[in-house]
Amino acid sequence: MGLSGRKKKILAAVVEEYIRTAEPVGSKTVAQTTDLGCSSATIRNELAELASMGYLEQPHTSAGRVPTPQGYRMYVNELMQRQKLSLEETEEINRSLNEKMRELDKLVSNVGALASSLTNYPAMAIAAPPPATIKRFDLIYIDANTFIIVAMMSNNSVKNKLVHLPVSVGQDMIQRLSSVFNANFTDITEERITPLLIRSTERAVDDTMGLTGVIASFAISILSESQTAEACITGANRLLAQPEFRDPAKAHALMSYLSDAEHLHDLDAIDCGGDVRVLIGPENVAEELRDSSVVLASYDMGGDTKGLIGVVGPTRMDYSAVAAKLSLIARALSERLGGGIAPPPGLDNKLIIKGDINEQ
Amino acid sequence: MGLSGRKKKILAAVVEEYIRTAEPVGSKTVAQTTDLGCSSATIRNELAELASMGYLEQPHTSAGRVPTPQGYRMYVNELMQRQKLSLEETEEINRSLNEKMRELDKLVSNVGALASSLTNYPAMAIAAPPPATIKRFDLIYIDANTFIIVAMMSNNSVKNKLVHLPVSVGQDMIQRLSSVFNANFTDITEERITPLLIRSTERAVDDTMGLTGVIASFAISILSESQTAEACITGANRLLAQPEFRDPAKAHALMSYLSDAEHLHDLDAIDCGGDVRVLIGPENVAEELRDSSVVLASYDMGGDTKGLIGVVGPTRMDYSAVAAKLSLIARALSERLGGGIAPPPGLDNKLIIKGDINEQ
DNA sequence: GCTGGCACTCTCGAACCTCGAGTGCTAATA
DNA sequence: TATTAGCACTCGAGGTTCGAGAGTGCCAGC
Numbered sequence A, B: 001m002g003l004s005g006r007k008k009k010i011l012a013a014v015v016e017e018y019i020r021t022a023e024p025v026g027s028k029t030v031a032q033t034t035d036l037g038c039s040s041a042t043i044r045n046e047l048a049e050l051a052s053m054g055y056l057e058q059p060h061t062s063a064g065r066v067p068t069p070q071g072y073r074m075y076v077n078e079l080m081q082r083q084k085l086s087l088e089e090t091e092e093i094n095r096s097l098n099e100k101m102r103e104l105d106k107l108v109s110n111v112g113a114l115a116s117s118l119t120n121y122p123a124m125a126i127a128a129p130p131p132a133t134i135k136r137f138d139l140i141y142i143d144a145n146t147f148i149i150v151a152m153m154s155n156n157s158v159k160n161k162l163v164h165l166p167v168s169v170g171q172d173m174i175q176r177l178s179s180v181f182n183a184n185f186t187d188i189t190e191e192r193i194t195p196l197l198i199r200s201t202e203r204a205v206d207d208t209m210g211l212t213g214v215i216a217s218f219a220i221s222i223l224s225e226s227q228t229a230e231a232c233i234t235g236a237n238r239l240l241a242q243p244e245f246r247d248p249a250k251a252h253a254l255m256s257y258l259s260d261a262e263h264l265h266d267l268d269a270i271d272c273g274g275d276v277r278v279l280i281g282p283e284n285v286a287e288e289l290r291d292s293s294v295v296l297a298s299y300d301m302g303g304d305t306k307g308l309i310g311v312v313g314p315t316r317m318d319y320s321a322v323a324a325k326l327s328l329i330a331r332a333l334s335e336r337l338g339g340g341i342a343p344p345p346g347l348d349n350k351l352i353i354k355g356d357i358n359e360q
Numbered sequence C: 001g002c003t004g005g006c007a008c009t010c011t012c013g014a015a016c017c018t019c020g021a022g023t024g025c026t027a028a029t030a
Numbered sequence D: 001t002a003t004t005a006g007c008a009c010t011c012g013a014g015g016t017t018c019g020a021g022a023g024t025g026c027c028a029g030c
Helices: A005-021 A027-033 A041-053 A069-079 A088-099 A104-119 A171-184 A195-206 A213-227 A236-241 A246-257 A261-270 A319-337 B004-023 B026-032 B040-052 B069-081 B087-100 B103-117 B171-184 B195-205 B211-227 B236-241 B248-258 B260-269 B319-337
Strands: A124-129 A136-144 A144-153 A156-164 A228-235 A278-279 A292-302 A305-314 B123-128 B134-143 B147-153 B156-163 B232-233 B276-280 B291-302 B303-312
Touching: A005 A027, A005 A041, A005 A069, A041 B319, A069 A278, A069 A319, A069 B087, A088 A104, A088 A136, A088 A319, A088 B156, A104 A124, A104 A228, A104 A305, A104 B276, A124 A171, A124 A261, A136 A171, A136 A213, A136 B147, A144 B134, A144 B147, A156 A213, A156 B147, A156 B156, A171 A195, A195 A213, A213 A228, A213 B040, A213 B156, A228 A261, A236 B171, A236 B236, A246 A261, A246 B236, A246 B248, A278 A319, A292 A319, A292 B211, A305 A319, A305 B069, B004 B026, B004 B040, B004 B069, B004 B147, B026 B040, B026 B171, B040 B276, B069 B156, B069 B276, B087 B103, B103 B123, B103 B303, B103 B319, B123 B260, B134 B171, B134 B211, B147 B211, B156 B211, B171 B195, B171 B211, B195 B211, B248 B260, B276 B319, B291 B319
Parallel strands: none
Antiparallel strands: A124 A228, A124 A305, A136 A144, A144 A156, A278 A292, A292 A305, B123 B232, B123 B303, B134 B147, B147 B156, B276 B291, B291 B303
């Protein structure tokens, strides 16, 4: 059953006013802030109906109205004007993203920090890589007791490790190890590196010093590391600025929940369908998030890798602004990272991302 | 002017009771918890004197006594029994440190997390590296459009970067670049890499494609990165469990202050004199820390590098337990990292592995 | 169907009260 | 002289009362 045009306008006005002030909204206020030419008495009737339909509720008999989760949902789905970011904001985001791109390995936490400072809510960032394999090994001979392992991964990241040996090794041995590892350890997953494989490799290169084991365990560790999604939360302190968290017990409960990376991974399972996804209050699975809202956006990190940025706040959240900002960040990141081969990041390439998400 | 034996006992009792309960301590309670054979009236007289000496204060006329910062200072300096950790606690710390040592590049944040979870206060960790230089460049030729830069640093860490080119490059060019960079860019600090040097290098290798610039800017970025101290704060949410931060405005102020890494660096300047350093309330320089306390311990990371771990909490902090735990962590870390001999962490082979895993 | 009017309801804050913990002082005691 | 018991006093925490104000629901009239 759809809502009449006037009901929609009134509901939107209540939600927006409540988002702004965090105070229950009365009929008089609505009459003043909207341009429907009718009196507060009429609005009262409409408000009563909206309440009986489940979109609004009253904290107590003689207070104004507050949106229910269902009310927010209606607002987000149908009433909300997708906010247009100003040119300055768009440029600001693009500029700071260009900066963050320089340190790719800190990308996840940096992007989270950016989202948090832009929205003024705690933000989380998660990057769930697809299973990667090693594409290529290089062993750099430094001196008789030292060499560097360099492994290039299928996702175009490169890992390295410096190895010091208590014994001397010849350059020829390093050479042999390199070609054997390139032959036997590339393009395979972690579980394919069995003790059996290591032992047979050891025999093949005539290795009596356990070098094979060192390189193999390095391979195992980077493969397993590349599988575990990175997750972090930034700006948790901003939660305390929200009046709904004036109760320290509540704030503590939510912050503790969020500061456990385990819990963040749960969010990773949520599908954003390419765009921004909003989870309002009880729509969240986790008990601790039941009276907060989460806005998520996923971005393409290239090669099937999906990254996720999200923002947590009270259900009274500025969905429109947050969604617009996250969406822009996500699209800007996708453009920079996605599309197959990662462009040489940071240097001279200046990609401009349009901030207009008004279409749709 | 020294305190009489009885006054010391009473002051210690007040501090400890207040630390335990967060409630002002009355004369009756002191009489019960200490074994001085005297009545509450006598204690009252002593308390009044301790108050007039500045060690205690009364929140209001008819309340118990609360230690002043000066009182805590006296307690920490002279009265506190240096807590002995139980064997289990010691082992627990050693065990989890061994685990953390596997991921050297996350050491800083991991150690912070350990300190925080052990003490139940927010913890910070800072590592200030000594200036490092690049000892050696290797360029790995992948294909006509791709190569990897590998740079070995004077502090034995290794950095790398994958470079994609829009144009083709021959293996000979890579070779030439490699030897020129090894000749001109090793053992120098960041500011010695001038535009002039880059231009002359460019001419020397006959580089028309800006490759020199790419490698040089990589060198600059890893040199500057190696100079900036890493700092992070963990477990900020634990602050909210403390009754003194029941006021969300206070909690917010402190948390915002702490979440800015800039501010953490200020702490780095503080000298711990090899052991644990306690800063009580107004002894802190930063305005925001004026009614909190900070406990710091520094550890030796080897090669002149100093790391710092610290804990923040209300002035009513369990100094004895916190100091004992931080001190143990710091000593354990010094043992593992400092003094040149780093024991092989984790891996079950007899080779000594140093270095870290970097992603670029 | 909309509006103004009106009685009603409920919260919030101020003012007030009481209870109890803890003090400071004094006079008696070892 | 140091300690103690006794007692009057102080002050905050927590409960109660009360009036003001905001907002509602309903009704009769337009």
